[in-house]
Amino acid sequence: MAPKAKADDTAYKQLKKDIAAGTIGSLYVFHGEESYLRDFYLGKMRQKLLPAGMEEFNLHTLTGKEFDVKKLQEMVDCLPMMSERTLIVVNDYDIYKGDKEGLIRVLSDLPEYVCLVFVYDLIEYKADARTKLAGLLKNRGSVVPFNRQGQNDLVDWISRRFRALDHDIGTEDAKYLMFLCGDLMNGLISEIGKIGAYAKGHRVTRADIDAVATPQLDAVVFQMTDAIAAGNFDRAASVLGDLFHMQEAPIKLLAVLGKQIRQLYSARLALEHRKGTAYLMEQWGMRNSYPAEKLMNAARKFSLSWCRRAVIRCGEVDLAMKSTGADGEELLIGLLMELAMPARDRR
Known part of the structure; x- marks a missing residue:
């Protein structure tokens, strides 16, 4: 697996500096997984740009479904009232589709009083670097990714x-x-x-x-693999039973379990080659060391051959679940019994 490239946060850091200094620009694209940060800094921009009580006159919003270049131009032409700037927020409109030429004409001639922000929330931002629009954003605007934090x-x-x-x-x-x-x-x-x-x-x-706290599925499945590592089948079966009771689909549970088994195999390989947590984080694109440390600790309890066999069995059960029509819960229970069985090569 190729390591994931480190997220570029240059534009994000510059946005924070510009907000603090009161030098907010005219054109932005906000996207990324961390919606909390996106909304937080959009709120900070609103506070900086719009006087309290005048938001109704100087804040303009559009959704992707109602977006039209003419409507945007009307908002751009709307002069600020008792304020130096206006803020226009366009939510979930793919700027690389629709009337690109018309949009370029508007963006190429934004007045200094306008701050226009395209926010990607429910749709994914996919830039097309070959287009004039991408060049315009690079020269006149700022594309700010709000990435998961370290x-x-x-x-x-x-x-x-x-x-x-x-x-x-x-x-x-x-x-x-x-x-x-x-x-x-x-x-x-x-x-x-x-x-x-x-x-x-x-x-x-x-x-x-x-x-x-409400645990995410990955963490609950990790509890199951931890129980397997400890040789505690009753605990592992109890966790799986709870997941069935929560009506989690067997194919979804198998996907998460299979991923964790592959990560466990990677951790065992890392130990075999005297590599540490940083290597595992790089291989799986992990931003945080805590899950990598847990994987390394768990991997010490299994041999390389056990991990390899577990990966193969997860793949075989996945194929059976998708192609044979066998009961998914029964297949998962059978797999769990195999994995939890005290194997001869378990360390």
């Missing part, structure tokens, strides 16, 4: 959010929360609120997190 930045953010709720949290427990609930801020913010309301002590504990 582990250290997220730990700091989680700590600040808990402090705002009059709690604190240790670094390892913050990493555990990210592993359990995912590393997107929009998901974490609600979990932090629940945990903050539940925790009795000033210091948030792992028990507080486990009591009320």
Whole structure:
């Protein structure tokens, strides 16, 4: 597997500087997974550009479904009222489709008082570097990706959010929360609120997190593989039973389990070749070290041949589930029994 390229956050950092300095530009494209940050900085731009109480006159919005170049031109031509700038926000319109020539004419002649932001939320931003529009954005605007944040930045953010709720949290427990609930801020913010309301002590504990946090599927399946690693079939079966009770589709569960088994195999290979956590993170494009460390620790409990056989069996069960019409739950239970069986080559 080819390592994922490190996300470029140059435009994101420049946006933060421009907002702080009050030098916000005229044309932006906002996209990326981290919608919490996107909405946060769009709010900051709104505060900077629009005087309080005058938003109704100086803030204009369009959705992709109602977008029309003529409507956009009318908004651009609308002079600000008791303000130096106007803010136009266009949500979920693919600028590389539709009337591109008309859009280029509007964007090429934006007045200084206009700040126009195209926001990609429900649709994916796919740039076409060969087009005039891409060149115009490069020269006159800024394409800002809001990427998932790195582990250290997220730990700091989680700590600040808990402090705002009059709690604190240790670094390892913050990493555990990210592993359990995912590393997107929009998901974490609600979990932090629940945990903050539940925790009795000033210091948030792992028990507080486990009591009320809603784990993501990957984390629950990891609990199952952890139980397999510990030779605890009853625990592994209990986790799988809970997932069935939650009506998770067997094919979806197998996909997550198969991915984790492949990651476990990669971790075992890394150990065999005396490579560390950083190597595993690079191979799987992981931004955070915590799940990689858990994989490396789990891999120490299995031999290379066990991991290889587990990968093969996951692939065979996947094929059977898709092609034979066999009961998916029965196939998964059978696979779990095979994986949890005390193998001769288990370390």
